[in-house]
Amino acid sequence: MPDLTDDADKGPGISQAERAGENAGEPPSKRRRRESGERQQREIGLMRQSDGANVPSFVGSSSGIHFVRSVYNALEKSRVHIPPQTPDQNIVPGEEDQLDEAVPYSSKNLWALDESETANSGFSAFDFDDLQMWSESYFENWHTAYPFVHAPTILEYLEQHVGPATLPELCKQRSPSFTIIRSIMSISLADRRQSGRTFEKPLPASLVFLSFREAMDSVQDMLFKPSSIDALQAVVSVQLFLVSMLRLNGASRLGGMIVRMAFQLGLHRCPARYAGFDREQAELRRRLFWTIYCIDRYLSQSLGLPLTIRDDDVDVCHFDDERHPSDGRRQAAMDDRLRTLSFLTKHASIKGQIVELRNKSIHQRTGNRDLATLIGSRIGKWANDLQYILDAADHDEPGRFSTLQEVVLLVSQHELVISLNRPLLALEKHTPEYMAALQTCIRASDTIITTLHKYVFFRLVQRGEGPSTAPLLWPSLTWCVWMSAFIVLHAAIEGEMPRHIARNLADNSVEILRHLALRGSVWPNVSAFAIDDLFLRLLLDSTATTPQSPPLEANHVEPRNDTSSQKTGGPSTRRPLRDNPRLFNRFNTASQQNNHPNNAADLEGQSFSSSEPQLYIPWLPEADAAAATSDNIFEQFDIPFWIGDDQYSSVLNFDL
Incomplete structure (x- = not known):
């Protein structure tokens, strides 16, 4: 985090002695005040102390925890004092370790009866066509981004080895190949909840992970065997399943195992340098490594942890920039099917550079503005390269992305911008x-x-x-929407954004999170609670009225008096997608109005008592809304919410 002193511009090469010499002429008390001020003007992580139920734990500043706490603190200093309605403000999405001790890795079944058979139901009849249908979403949405397995080999394994008669033996063997199959089927089954697809028959219980504990247990055998490519692929597949369900602490622990196995196999060295690998082996090793690299950077940033893989330890070439051509041959053109992973790899590299610049140990950070400018230029180049591909695709040139990939990459561009600039919001205003x-x-x-x-x-x-059907399957989207909403609310608090604009964006954020929550993770739902709660506090704070933001009465919306209007809401005007006109043209823009529930926008029309303030949650029935506003809505919260034996089972009963 750069500070505002003169030596902030001199970069990491300035020694402590030189810094001390520059300040030698200042009185000691002034130097102490100056150093204290510099420390306070940086984003810092949070060390949680033991509370009897949880052991001490750390979440770093790259997760955004410092900024989130700052937004809460700003509203706590306002004239409005209402009981907290949201979960602990010291938690970031994906930290399942902060849930109730019995919840994070319980043996509770993840799937409903129409999704997967129970473990005691035996083995139903199915064929290869069923296996293809059950795994289709994985190969369409995840394999195209993270092709760390060889798809034809997986399909061949499904056709030749997986069937009703062989399942009992496969379950006993617990081979890496079968673990990969279970991960693929589990991810696809979770995808189904957002995509709206239905299967004619539920999946056999042995083809999926029935619980997160079962998923973690499936890779224990890999610890007792020599590292191998197929064993590493199996652990990565389980990690990807956990990441897809936002179980980031468990995925991070598996990540330590994965990175060490990758180092032992030499995946961090470019395979083109060694004659022992044929072309197919080299390509698979490269795809596997960059998948591990991307997931590691995502986990490090999301949880605020140090990077596990450092760029100066890696010499694996990018797919479009081979620096080690074999036998003097010219570099071959990149396979278009690897284009998405290529962009994700460079995105992860830039993300790591931002973490190193902004979120290192407080004593190791530098205020090198030139380096920040250089990273900004790399973000710009990444965005320009992406736009070139998108423009070419409009003219039917090769290199098309799927619609989901296109949206994810466009959002990822702005995620980098936020990661680079948000730490500066800790500076003096x-x-x-x-x-x-x-x-x-x-x-x-x-x-x-x-x-x-x-x-x-x-x-x-x-x-x-x-x-x-607009599936939003990418795990980083929850963090992006959550952080974006907090930035919007912060801007409204500071009077840098009109409240009615902040209201619309907060409303849209909640609707997106509701859609993300359909997958079954608690975190989008909890983030929606936080946004609604903070927006309510902002509305009740009379100090929020600024020259840029009209008084509360000017934006008054009539309260809704019947339960039906609470479910359907009224039409709300949506704002144009100014920054991506090419993408905007692909939307159905016949109407700029829609009838989706208007959440945060309708909070203004509610009548609140100063003695008994309550959080109105438009998208919950009254009884569930009251229950959800307890001090800790994480309590006994676990997946799934749709089984019916959970006291919070209706929290995600959305009418979408």
Whole structure:
């Protein structure tokens, strides 16, 4: 996190002695005040102390925890004092270790009866066509982004080895190949909840992980065997399943095992340098390594942990930049099927550079503005390269992305912008750096929320595939929407954004999170609670009225008096997707109005008592809304919510 002192511009090569010499002429008390101020003007992580139920734990600043706590603290200083309605503000999405001790890795069944058979139901009849249908979503959405397995080999294994008669023996053997199959089927089954697809028959219980504990247990044997490519692929597949369900602590622990296995196998060295690997082996090793690299960077940033794989330890070439051509041959053109992973790899590299610049140990950070500018230029180049591909695809040139991939990559661009600039919001307000970073973050947050909202609710038309069901399967989207909403609310608190604009964006954020929650993770739902709660506090705070933001009465919305209107809401005007006109043209823009529930926008019309303030949650029935506003809505919260034996089973009973 850069500070505002002169030596901030001199980079990491400045020694402590030189810094001490520059300040030698200052009185000691002034130097102490100056150093204290610098420490306070940086994002810092949070060390949680033991509370009897949980042991001490750490979450780093790259997760955004410092900024989130700052937003809460700003509202706590306001004139409005209402009981907290949201979960602990010291938690970030994906930290299942912070749930109730009995919850994170319980043996509770993840699937409903119409999704998967019970473990005691035996083995139903199925054939290869069923296996293809059950795994289709994985190969369409995940394998195209993270092709760490050889798809033809997996399909051949399904055809030749997986059947009703062989399942009992496969379950006993617990081979890496069968673990990969179970991961693929589990991810696809979770995808089904967002995609709206239905299966004619439920999956056999032995083909999926019935619980997160079972998923973790499936890779224990890999610890006692020599590292191998197929064993590493199996552990990565389980990690990807956990990541897809936002079980990030468990995925991070598996990540330590994965990275060490990768190092032992030499995956961090470019396979083109060694004659012992044929072309297919080299390509698979490269795809596997960059998948591990991307997931590691995502986990490190999301949980605020140090990078596990450092760039200066890696010499694996990118797919479009081979620096070790064998036998003097010219570099071959990159396979278009690897284009998505290529962009994700470079995105992960830039993300790691941002973490190293902004979120290192407080004593190791530098205020090198030149380095920050260089990273900004790399983000710009990444965005320009992406736009070139998108423009070429419009002219039927090769290199098309799927609609979901296109949206995810566009959002990822603005995620990088936020990660680079958000730490500057810890600086003293009204400084040039703070004001520039705030406006940049506002623009990026607006674009993220608007892009995702239009993708979900205007139903993009897939190229030649008919109307899309708009699945949002990418795990980082929860963090992006959550952080974007907090930035918007922060801007409204500071009077840098009109409240009615912040209201619309907060409303859209909640709707996106509701859609993300259909997958079965608790975190989008909890983030929606937090946004609703904070927006309510902002509305009740009379100090929120600013020259840029009209008084509360000017934006008054009539309260809804019947339960039916609480479910359906009224039409609300949506804002145009200004930053991506090419993408916007692919939305159904016949109407700029829609009838989806208007959540945060309708909070203004509610009547609140100063003695008994309550959080109104428009998308919950009254009884569930009251239960959800307890001090800790995480309590006994676990997946699934749809089984019926959970006291919070109706929290995710959305009418979408």
